[in-house]
Each structure stands twice: as structure tokens, then as C-alpha cells.
Amino acid sequence: MKSAILTVGTEILFGQIVNTNAAYLSQQLNGLGFDVLYHFTVGDNPDRLKRALETCAKECDLIITTGGLGPTQDDLTKEVISEFAGCRLTINQEAMDRIEGYFKRSGREMTENNVKQAYVPEGAICMQNDHGSAPGFICKVDNKTIMSFPGPPKEMMPMFENSAIPYLSTMSEGVIYSKFIKTVGIGESLLETEIMDIVDAQTDPTIATYAKDGEVTMRLTSKRSSAEEAKAAVDEMATKVHERVGNYIYTEDERSFSEVILDKMRDKGLSLSSAESCTGGLFADAFISIPGSSDVFDRALVTYSNTAKMQELGVKEETLAKFGAVSSQTAEEMVSGLYEASGSDICVAVTGLAGPGGETLEKPVGLVYTAILAGGKIRCTENRFGNMDRNAIRRRSMLAMMKLIYDYLEDR
Amino acid sequence: MKSAILTVGTEILFGQIVNTNAAYLSQQLNGLGFDVLYHFTVGDNPDRLKRALETCAKECDLIITTGGLGPTQDDLTKEVISEFAGCRLTINQEAMDRIEGYFKRSGREMTENNVKQAYVPEGAICMQNDHGSAPGFICKVDNKTIMSFPGPPKEMMPMFENSAIPYLSTMSEGVIYSKFIKTVGIGESLLETEIMDIVDAQTDPTIATYAKDGEVTMRLTSKRSSAEEAKAAVDEMATKVHERVGNYIYTEDERSFSEVILDKMRDKGLSLSSAESCTGGLFADAFISIPGSSDVFDRALVTYSNTAKMQELGVKEETLAKFGAVSSQTAEEMVSGLYEASGSDICVAVTGLAGPGGETLEKPVGLVYTAILAGGKIRCTENRFGNMDRNAIRRRSMLAMMKLIYDYLEDR
Structure with missing residues (x-):
């Protein structure tokens, strides 16, 4: 079955809010066996909303709307849908009771415009709102199903899960x-x-x-x-x-590369440290951003200057002078120095030219050396990341460090 | 002037990606004086893309598309737009040269499908891509302007800022x-x-x-x-x-906080190092991601484990035992140890509890100590970042370190 997601809200067209509702609903609908053909966003404008409904209804059996169910003047979704369906709005007593109860409990005065929220198109199924005041609803127009949800994700998501999924499961084939x-x-x-x-x-x-x-x-x-x-x-x-x-x-799941490596290393009881130059802490961040990484991650020595490489990692001045900071020799001395400092089971190092400046004929921007010391052996690789900006090169360098670890863990 | 943003990509209709491009472009267009009437997303489907173009063109003077310019079979935006415009695709030599150069520099083999990326609709203005291989373009259909950008935000945003803003500024009245x-x-x-x-x-x-x-x-x-x-x-x-x-x-310009600090420090000829625990390299990354940061940034010691704090920074075992790793005492010893190791003009340190685990009654998740040693004096601050997730706390901690530096430089 074909579906469309129609988001109503001027704040989205201003770019004030990112439309995460559409992504959430897409995941849900795809999981339930619906094809999502369109995402459509219109502002709080009844004519454009009506045209968008017509456009979606041409091809889709199911239209999901979010937003525009609130109490204020510019909340017009219900009015437009009831006009589209050729029916009038009627009060839903359960919704009305809930709204009154909500204001009573919170000790706040209920203003006149809140009554508006209890109206739904005549004949619609009302979906109650456990996390706010505006109810949603399901109505049929010809053979099409329209489901309307409030805009705030905290209200929309539980309503979708509690009321929409059971309804949609009966509609979907396959x-x-x-x-x-x-x-x-x-x-x-x-x-x-x-x-x-x-x-x-x-x-x-x-x-x-x-x-x-x-x-x-x-x-x-x-x-x-x-x-x-x-x-x-x-x-x-x-x-x-x-x-x-x-x-x-x-x-084959949704974990990131660093999460997969972290899990494997935790299972094997291994510790990890990094010596970073051009990545400048990106590698460490990719691990330390994961809850529980302290089981595995020990330290990162971000030795950006040559002095720091010598002082923190014992890279030799002669090595830097003879081969340069961006060289396999420097990468190997970095990883050896890191192992001496940390004793971590797996040590990785990186040194490279992220640019944009500093290029020479032999050493172009994007030349990056990565090294791993694990199980008593060093392995070093040369990478050439061309035609990328500084931060893309830095990210590729980080992935290359992770690939060294992954390949070591997989013994390939 | 009226505009629409048309996003092309099945991955968005699957909900794998949140459409941040539409929010970014909306902000930009509104800032330039354009009204955004619609966001529209279609999959990699030529018929629906064409219908979406027609729908947008009915009301809008400007249509911005993102996505579908890549090398693979399902990248069809250019083909559909050239059909919509009634013109053919022609090769853009500068784009071709750039793509060939990209593969040459990276030492990777250029596959046949990459040539496809160098084609643009005949008569279109080509927007070169400094951060990827697919160029964008600007073309006119009747009195409407269509501007097409690649999908990845890292490619789209700089292209928009460099090529589209100057063009659009001339279209807007006033x-x-x-x-x-x-x-x-x-x-x-x-x-x-x-x-x-x-x-x-x-x-x-x-x-x-x-x-x-x-x-x-x-x-x-x-x-x-x-x-x-x-x-x-x-x-x-x-x-x-x-x-x-x-x-x-x-x-009052578009520089990030770290760029502003880096520029101030470069002007004063000062050097910078960090000792990081919960931020895990985020602080270093914010500086090293900026071209030319080597003038200022010396090193970051990311001492995630207590052992690393003792070995790399000389934090005392008694301090850790008595006050804990998350304490002002530890933060102060970290920053002192960093100064001894690096001698940098400005040293900053951070230690905090980013959670989600490890909370105690006295030390809640979000408790973060930051310290600065500069001009011979240490200043330490306690921060409480409540009701946030791990990575929001880590980011706030990084900003708190930067605020210490900024306030020192401004002498306030």
C-alpha cells in the first residue's frame, strides 16, 4: 500500500525545526509494509494544505498528517481535512473530558480556544492523547485513509504506537x-x-x-x-x-564502526589507546562518545606538534628530520612510544597531512600513515585521501585506524 | 519571491536519514528574503520527481533540489530536470577534469559511472563541488529557476554558500x-x-x-x-x-567559538594544550579541525582512565582516592601536570561524569569540573549539566573549557 507523510507547520518552512517526525513515521510505515512515496511539508495555510492533500490522495491509499491540531488560530489541519472529506467537525466527549481534566489537574485555567481541540471530523475514530491535550483521529475519504497526529514528537510517537500501529497492521498486505x-x-x-x-x-x-x-x-x-x-x-x-x-x-546491524570494535574488544578483554596527530582526538571521541567505553579505552595522546611527538611518545628528532612527521617511520615510533606509555593491548597511531596547506611534491595533502601495535607486531599502512577537505581527510584517517584494529581482531 | 525545496532520495523516505538539508536551506532562503512554501521529498523515481517539479513550478519562482546527482543508477535528478526543461545533458569539462584529478590523486581507479557526474543540463550554470565529485547546477525553465545540489550536507552547504548565495542575492528584490x-x-x-x-x-x-x-x-x-x-x-x-x-x-561573524579563540591566541602568539577526560578529545578536535591550528595547538592528553591521569599528568593517587576523579582537586592537578608536560601558555583540563551510569548522591551525571592555568594562575569552575544525554554533556563541557579561555583572553 502506498502512503504519504504530510507535515503541517510554518516553523518547519522557516528551518527553525528539523522534521524528525517524517523520519520516524517513515521508519514505522516501512516496517509495517507501507511504501512511503512522499514527504510533503506545508505551512499553516489552508489552501496549500488542501492542494497537498489532493496531490497525495491521487497516488496514495494512506495519508498521515502531523501538526496543526493545537488550540491556536493558525492550527487548521482539522478544518481543512473535514472540508476535504465533505463532513463537519463534531465534539468528541472523551477528548473534551480529558482536556478539562488536564487543566483541572494542572491547576491552570482552561481558555476558550482549548475547546476547539476536542472537535474531530464527523465519523472519525478519535485517538486519545496521553501526553498533551490535542487528540488525533482516523477518517476515511472515499477509499483513502487519513490519520492526523499532533506535531510534538513526544505526543505523536506514543499515539502512533498505541493507536495507529494496531489499526495499520490490519490494513497492510505482506x-x-x-x-x-x-x-x-x-x-x-x-x-x-x-x-x-x-x-x-x-x-x-x-x-x-x-x-x-x-x-x-x-x-x-x-x-x-x-x-x-x-x-x-x-x-x-x-x-x-x-x-x-x-x-x-x-x-549487519545499526551499530557504528567504533561500537562494533568496542564490543569485540570488550568481549576479548582488550584495552585500547591511540596516538593521534592529524585526527586530533577524533578517534578517541568516536570511542569515548559510547557509554561504557571506559571498559576498553585507556588514553589518547594527541601529539599535534613535533615537540609533543618527541616528549609524549619518544619519537626521535632524527626521524622527524630525516623522514618528516608524515612518514611511516614516525607513525611506527609513535605507536611504539604509545605502547611504552600505556601498555594497552592494542595501540594505534596516525600521522598525516590534512591540509589545506603544507603540500610538497612527494607529500601531497591526503597522505596519511596509520600504524597498529598489537600482539607484539607493528603493521603500518599508507593511505592517500585525495580531493577531500581537511575534515573529510581526518575522518577517513580515523576510519583507517579503525580498519587496522578490525582486521587485526578478525585476523585478516 | 516564492520558493520550494525538493529533496530526492529513497533513504529519506525509508527514514534512514533525517532531512536536515531542508531545514538548512529554509533558514538560508528565508534569510535571503525568499518565502519557502513547500518542502517536498520524493524517492529515486523519475515519474514522481517530475510530478513534484510540476507541482512546485505552479506556485514557485525558485525550486531548490538536493540529492540524486551521484554516480549510481538510481541518481536521476539531472535526467529528470533536463527532460522537464526540454534540453539535453552535456558534459562540463571543468567538472570532468576535477573528477579525473580526484581519482588520479587518490590513486583509485575511476569507474565508468563516475563520468556521468560531469554532465549537466545544456545551458545551465555549473556549480563546482569543492568537497566531493558531483557538481551542482542552475538552470532556467520558462521564468522559473531550478538549482540542484548534491545530497551530502558537507558538499551541499559550502556549494550553497559559495555559489548560490551570490546568485540568489541578485534575484531577490531589495x-x-x-x-x-x-x-x-x-x-x-x-x-x-x-x-x-x-x-x-x-x-x-x-x-x-x-x-x-x-x-x-x-x-x-x-x-x-x-x-x-x-x-x-x-x-x-x-x-x-x-x-x-x-x-x-x-x-558577530560566522566563526565558531574555537575559531574565535584560535584567532585571538594566534594574534597574541600564545600556545594551547588540553587535558581531557569526559570530553575525550572533543576539545582538541574543535581546534585541530581548523586549518592552521598548528600555530597555536600543541597537544591534548586524553586521560580517560585513572592510571592515565596519574601516568601522563601526575595526578596523585591520594587525590583520586580522597576526592574522586570528578573533583576540582583532580581538575587542578590535571591542569598543573599538563603545564609541566607541555609548557603551553594556556592549559585547560576537564573531568566530569557524562553518564549514563556511575551516578552517586553527591556526584550526579552532568557534574563537570573545568580548570585553566594561564599567566601563572589556576581557575577552576564547577558545572552542572542536568537532564542531558552523554554527548550533550560532553559538548557542554567542551564549551565550558572554551569559555574559561575566552574570559581569560578578554580579562573578565
Whole structure:
């Protein structure tokens, strides 16, 4: 079944609020087996809201609206929907009782405009609001279903979960199953080339790739008559994808790369430290931002100046003079010095040229050395991150450090 | 002038990504004097994209699209727009050269599908991409202007600022002048209360406040017949705002707090180091992410474990045992130890409880101590960041460290 999400609120068109409701509802609807064809946002303007309803109704069986159910003058969603449905608004006594009770309990005076909130289109199913005063409602216009929710996420989300999901479950045909497959170390276009025949042959399951900040995520989705069938179809495709690009895959759930590494290291009882130059604390932050990282993460020595590299990590002045700060020799001395200071089971180091200045013929911007010392052995890699800005290079450098750890843990 | 923002991407309809682009573009367009009538999101589906273009073009003079300019099969925005405009796609040589250069520099193989990215609708103005490979473009269809940007915010935002704002400024009637006033250390509602009469009396200039990640930014905007008039009106209002909340203002331009501090320190020839526990490298990252920060930033010792605090910073075991890691005593020993190690002109330290676990009656989640050692004196502050998640507390802690430095530099 086809659906659209219609958000009402001038504050969104001003950019004052990010439309997180649309993302939440999309996830929910997709999970329930609905295709979401459109997100549409209009301001508190009855004509445009009506046109948006008409546009959505042309193609969609289900229209979900959020916003514009409140007590003030510019809350017009109900009025427009009842006009669209050709019915009038009637008072819902349960909603009215709840609104009166709400004001009584809070000791605040109920103003006249709050009565307005208890009205819903005639014949609609009312969805009560446990976290605010404006109720939602479900109504039918021809063969289309319109469900209207209040705008604040704290009111909308519980109402959706309590009242909408049971209703929608009876409407949807089939069950959707999705799986994320997340990769590091391969670009989106190369990845797509590797799996092109799978992409080309897709009907169900479908496969979609998304690139963000140096990682590429694939989403495999199947819609079948039972959850088991859908899962089996997705798993079969996932196996094929693994055969092609398995070396770059780090997880099939929603965890970040650092979370996956942290979990693996915690399971093995290993400790972690980093010596960072160009990443400047990004690597440490990716771990310390995770609750419970203190089980694993010990310290990061962010030695940005050459003096700091010598003083904190014992990098030799001759090494810096002969090979430069951006060199495999410096990266190896950094990681060795870090191990001496911390004794952590896994030590990683990075030194690179993030630019924009400082480029030479031999050492272009984007040249980055990463090193790992674990199990008594050092491994160092050279990376060339071209045509990126400073912070993209720094992020890629961080991912390269993580890839060294991941590959060590996977013994590959 | 009327405008619409049209987002292209199935990942948004799946709810995998929140549409922050639409919020950013709305803020920008409103600031430039455009009314935003619609946000519209469609998937990677040519028919629906075409219908959405038609719907927007009925009412709007300007349509901004984001997404669907990449190299893969499902990137179809350009194809649909050129069909809508009744023109063909032609190769843009500068974009092609940039894409080839990108692959050459990064040493990666350029796949066939990357060539696709260099095509733009015939007659369009090409907007080069300094942060990725897909260029954007501006084209005219009848009297309507269509501007297309890549989807990743890191590519879209600089392209908008460098190429679109100068173009759009000539389209808008009258001259717009805007000024940002950025604050740290005051909440949005308190700030609004302080300037409420200015907000209430606004017609032109307008004043809008935006709260994000612990900072509140005001944007003052005037639209007059000449640039001088608009600037004079904004400056007059800015003076009033300064009188009310000047102690919290750190800049009137678009620099971040760390950029402002870095520039001040560079001017004075001062060096900077940090000792971080709960912030875990966030503070260092805020500086090292800025090009040229090596003039000022020396090192960060991210001592997450107690052992690291003792080994790297000389924090005493007795201090940790008696007062705990989260205490003013530990913060002061951290900053002293950092000064001994680095000799930096300004040393700052932080230790706090970011949670969610580890809370006690005396030490709630959000208790954070920050210390500065500069000019031979230590100053330590206690902060209580309640009712926030781990990473919001970590970010507030970082801002508190910066505020200590800023106030020292301003001698207040």
C-alpha cells in the first residue's frame, strides 16, 4: 500500500525545526509494509494544505498528517481535512473530558480556544492523547485513509504506537523485513560495480546503497506474506553480497564502526589507546562518545606538534628530520612510544597531512600513515585521501585506524 | 519571491536519514528574503520527481533540489530536470577534469559511472563541488529557476554558500543584510526574555534566535533599498542586543567559538594544550579541525582512565582516592601536570561524569569540573549539566573549557 507523510507547520518552512517526525513515521510505515512515496511539508495555510492533500490522495491509499491540531488560530489541519472529506467537525466527549481534566489537574485555567481541540471530523475514530491535550483521529475519504497526529514528537510517537500501529497492521498486505550491511574501505561506485548484477536483477529483495562520511551502507529489503519468508529472502541475498565485498563489511546491524570494535574488544578483554596527530582526538571521541567505553579505552595522546611527538611518545628528532612527521617511520615510533606509555593491548597511531596547506611534491595533502601495535607486531599502512577537505581527510584517517584494529581482531 | 525545496532520495523516505538539508536551506532562503512554501521529498523515481517539479513550478519562482546527482543508477535528478526543461545533458569539462584529478590523486581507479557526474543540463550554470565529485547546477525553465545540489550536507552547504548565495542575492528584490551574533553560556529562553521587547517590536530588522548544541545564535536581518541602509539598521539593533547580553556574545561573524579563540591566541602568539577526560578529545578536535591550528595547538592528553591521569599528568593517587576523579582537586592537578608536560601558555583540563551510569548522591551525571592555568594562575569552575544525554554533556563541557579561555583572553 502506498502512503504519504504530510507535515503541517510554518516553523518547519522557516528551518527553525528539523522534521524528525517524517523520519520516524517513515521508519514505522516501512516496517509495517507501507511504501512511503512522499514527504510533503506545508505551512499553516489552508489552501496549500488542501492542494497537498489532493496531490497525495491521487497516488496514495494512506495519508498521515502531523501538526496543526493545537488550540491556536493558525492550527487548521482539522478544518481543512473535514472540508476535504465533505463532513463537519463534531465534539468528541472523551477528548473534551480529558482536556478539562488536564487543566483541572494542572491547576491552570482552561481558555476558550482549548475547546476547539476536542472537535474531530464527523465519523472519525478519535485517538486519545496521553501526553498533551490535542487528540488525533482516523477518517476515511472515499477509499483513502487519513490519520492526523499532533506535531510534538513526544505526543505523536506514543499515539502512533498505541493507536495507529494496531489499526495499520490490519490494513497492510505482506510483511517487510530489512537488513543493513555496513562497509568501510570501499567507495560507493566501486561497491556498486562489484554487486551490479545483483542490483540489476533486483525485484524482491531490493538492495540500495547509501554513502556517508567514508562509509557505504547497503539496505536489503523484502516484502513477503510471512516474516520468515521475507527474512530468508534477505539472508540469501546477504550471502551473495558477502561473497563479493565481505572484506569491507563490518556489521549487519545499526551499530557504528567504533561500537562494533568496542564490543569485540570488550568481549576479548582488550584495552585500547591511540596516538593521534592529524585526527586530533577524533578517534578517541568516536570511542569515548559510547557509554561504557571506559571498559576498553585507556588514553589518547594527541601529539599535534613535533615537540609533543618527541616528549609524549619518544619519537626521535632524527626521524622527524630525516623522514618528516608524515612518514611511516614516525607513525611506527609513535605507536611504539604509545605502547611504552600505556601498555594497552592494542595501540594505534596516525600521522598525516590534512591540509589545506603544507603540500610538497612527494607529500601531497591526503597522505596519511596509520600504524597498529598489537600482539607484539607493528603493521603500518599508507593511505592517500585525495580531493577531500581537511575534515573529510581526518575522518577517513580515523576510519583507517579503525580498519587496522578490525582486521587485526578478525585476523585478516 | 516564492520558493520550494525538493529533496530526492529513497533513504529519506525509508527514514534512514533525517532531512536536515531542508531545514538548512529554509533558514538560508528565508534569510535571503525568499518565502519557502513547500518542502517536498520524493524517492529515486523519475515519474514522481517530475510530478513534484510540476507541482512546485505552479506556485514557485525558485525550486531548490538536493540529492540524486551521484554516480549510481538510481541518481536521476539531472535526467529528470533536463527532460522537464526540454534540453539535453552535456558534459562540463571543468567538472570532468576535477573528477579525473580526484581519482588520479587518490590513486583509485575511476569507474565508468563516475563520468556521468560531469554532465549537466545544456545551458545551465555549473556549480563546482569543492568537497566531493558531483557538481551542482542552475538552470532556467520558462521564468522559473531550478538549482540542484548534491545530497551530502558537507558538499551541499559550502556549494550553497559559495555559489548560490551570490546568485540568489541578485534575484531577490531589495538588498538583504544579515548579521549573526553568537553566544555561549546562556539558554535560548533566558536570552529571549532578556531581549523580548526588541523581539516584540521587530518589523525590520528582524531578529531570530536558533539554539544548537549549547550555543544560541541570533540572526539580525534587514531588507532595504540599499546595502548601507540595511547595514545601518542591523548595526543599530546589534548595539541594543549587546547592551543586554554582551557578556555571552563571542562573535558577530560566522566563526565558531574555537575559531574565535584560535584567532585571538594566534594574534597574541600564545600556545594551547588540553587535558581531557569526559570530553575525550572533543576539545582538541574543535581546534585541530581548523586549518592552521598548528600555530597555536600543541597537544591534548586524553586521560580517560585513572592510571592515565596519574601516568601522563601526575595526578596523585591520594587525590583520586580522597576526592574522586570528578573533583576540582583532580581538575587542578590535571591542569598543573599538563603545564609541566607541555609548557603551553594556556592549559585547560576537564573531568566530569557524562553518564549514563556511575551516578552517586553527591556526584550526579552532568557534574563537570573545568580548570585553566594561564599567566601563572589556576581557575577552576564547577558545572552542572542536568537532564542531558552523554554527548550533550560532553559538548557542554567542551564549551565550558572554551569559555574559561575566552574570559581569560578578554580579562573578565
